[in-house]
Amino acid sequence: xAKRRMKKRTHAGAAGAQDVQNGTAASMNRIxxxxxxxxxAGEVGSGVSQLVKDVRQMVEPHTAARLKxxxxxxxxxxxxxxxxLGVSHLLLFSKSTSGNTNLRLALTPRxxxxxxxxxxxxxxxxxxxxxxxxxKSGKAHLSPPLLVMNNFQSSKQEESSNSIPKHLESLTTTVxxxxxxxxxxxxxxxxxxxxxxxxxxxxxxxxxxxxxxxxINLRHYAITTKRTGISRRIRRLNPVEQRHRDKTKVVPNLGxxxxxxxxxxxxxxxxxTSASETELDTDxxxxxxxxxxxxxxxxxxxxxxxxxxxxxxxPSSAGGVExxxxxxxxxxxxxxxxxxxxxxxVCGGKIMWHSFITKSxxxxxxxxxxxxxxxxxxxxxxxxxxxxxxxxxxxxxxxxGKGGEDEDEDEEMEDEWYDSEGFEDEDEEMVGDxx
Numbered sequence: 455x456a457k458r459r460m461k462k463r464t465h466a467g468a469a470g471a472q473d474v475q476n477g478t479a480a481s482m483n484r485i486x487x488x489x490x491x492x493x494x495a496g497e498v499g500s501g502v503s504q505l506v507k508d509v510r511q512m513v514e515p516h517t518a519a520r521l522k523x524x525x526x527x528x529x530x531x532x533x534x535x536x537x538x539l540g541v542s543h544l545l546l547f548s549k550s551t552s553g554n555t556n557l558r559l560a561l562t563p564r565x566x567x568x569x570x571x572x573x574x575x576x577x578x579x580x581x582x583x584x585x586x587x588x589x590k591s592g593k594a595h596l597s598p599p600l601l602v603m604n605n606f607q608s609s610k611q612e613e614s615s616n617s618i619p620k621h622l623e624s625l626t627t628t629v630x631x632x633x634x635x636x637x638x639x640x641x642x643x644x645x646x647x648x649x650x651x652x653x654x655x656x657x658x659x660x661x662x663x664x665x666x667x668x669x670i671n672l673r674h675y676a677i678t679t680k681r682t683g684i685s686r687r688i689r690r691l692n693p694v695e696q697r698h699r700d701k702t703k704v705v706p707n708l709g710x711x712x713x714x715x716x717x718x719x720x721x722x723x724x725x726x727t728s729a730s731e732t733e734l735d736t737d738x739x740x741x742x743x744x745x746x747x748x749x750x751x752x753x754x755x756x757x758x759x760x761x762x763x764x765x766x767x768x769p770s771s772a773g774g775v776e777x778x779x780x781x782x783x784x785x786x787x788x789x790x791x792x793x794x795x796x797x798x799x800v801c802g803g804k805i806m807w808h809s810f811i812t813k814s815x816x817x818x819x820x821x822x823x824x825x826x827x828x829x830x831x832x833x834x835x836x837x838x839x840x841x842x843x844x845x846x847x848x849x850x851x852x853x854x855g856k857g858g859e860d861e862d863e864d865e866e867m868e869d870e871w872y873d874s875e876g877f878e879d880e881d882e883e884m885v886g887d888x889x
Contacts, residue, residue, distance in 0.1 A: 485635050486542045488517045491532060493548040495523040501577070502555055506547050508578045508787040512651065512674050513545075513633070514595040529801055536562040543633055546801070557791060558801060559629060565799045566806070568629060570791040573669075581786030589676040589783035598634045599649035599674070603627065605657050618668055622796060622807050626668075650675045650782065666809060668793035675782040682739055682779045738780050 490510045492498050510519050518541075532544060546558040555572040582588045606627045608620075630653060637647075652673040708714065751759065795808040804825050813821070 485516055486632055487540050488513050488543040488545060489521060489541050490545045492523055493546055495525055498549045502547055502549055504577050505575055505787060533562060533800055560800045562800060565803055567797050567801050569794045571794050573790040573792050576786060576788040578786035581784050589678060594648040594676055597646045597648060599651040600647050601634050601651050603653045605655040608657060618666060648677055650677060670791045672789040674785045676785050678781050678783055679778040682777045739777055
C-alpha cells in the first residue's frame, strides 16, 4: 500500500508551523488574562449581573467574555481551571446579606487579594443615555485599554497624615498594572490604543477625620480623533476621513448644486462662514504622522532600490505631520471602590491590612503565631500523606513482584489524589457572601 502524502506547508505537522505554534503559545502565556465572576448567580440581582457584563466588556479582549456561572460553583472550581487556562486575575462580584456590593481582585495562584466595597456604580446604558453624542465602540474592544492611574503614590507630606502603609500603595499599583499587558512605545502602534481605563484615587486631606480611607474612582473612555483647522463639510468630502466613519453615513448629495462652493459657503445651510466652526470641543491637540498610502513594490523594484537605482519618494510639504484633536467619550461603567482589606492568599489568607479593624502589636504577634502553627500543621499533613503513598507503593511492589502497567496506573491515580490536596479542610470551604 502506498504511503500517504503529508502536506508540509499548511498543516500543523510541518516543522515551521510547529515553531510558529510554540512561539504563539509562549507569547500568549505572557499576556495577563482575567475572569470576571459573580458569586451567587441567582442572588446578586439584575443590576450586579449587568455590571459584571459591562466589566467583562471593559477588560476585553483577554478575558472570559462568555463565562456562565452556576449556584453550585465554588472558588476552587475557578482557581483549579485558572492554571491550565493561563488566567492570572480573578474579579469576583458578590452581594452581602446587608445589601452591599463587594468586589475582590485576586492574583492566581498565590494572591494577594484586594477587597473593595462598591459604594456606587453606573452601568454602560446609563452612561450612554446621559451623553448627547455617545461613541460607537465598534472595533475598540479588540485591543486592551490604556491604563491611566492618578494619585496612587502619595507625597511625603501626605504620608505623615495618612495611616495607610506605603507598601500597600505600591502593592495596589502593581496589581492594577498587571491587569493588562504592558505597552512598549517603540513597538506598539498608536492606532491600536482606542480606549482608556482611568483610576483616580481620592487622597483625603489632613483635616478630615477619616484619613485612612482608600477610595478609587473608575472610569472608562473611548479615544476619538479628528483633523483640526477644516470645516465639518470639508471633512465629509475627505476620502481619508470617510474610511474611518460609519458606513451608514454617506457622502452628501451634490447633484443639485452648480458648484462645490454652493455647498461650502451657503449661509442658509450653515456653511463655512466663520472661523469658529473649525473649533472643536476637544481636550488636546497633538501632532501625528500623516496617514498616506504606500506603493507595494514587486521583487524587481525592490532589487533596484537595494542597488541604488530607484528614486526615494519625495516627502510632503508639511513633513508628513498633521494636527489632530483628541477627545474622550465615556463608555462606562463607572464605579466608586472603597478598599476594605488586603490578604495574602486567594480569598483566604493572612490579613495584611484592614480599614475597620486595627490591632495592637501583641495581637498582631499572636495572629502571626497562629498562622505559623497553621502552616506547620499543613506541612505535617502533606508529609504524612506523602509517607502513606510511598508505603502503599512499596507494599504493592512486594505483593506483585515485578511492576507492570497496573502498578503505573495505580501510582498515577495516587499522585493525582495527592496533588489535588483533597485532605485539606480549609481548601474545601464554599465561597459565600463577604461579611
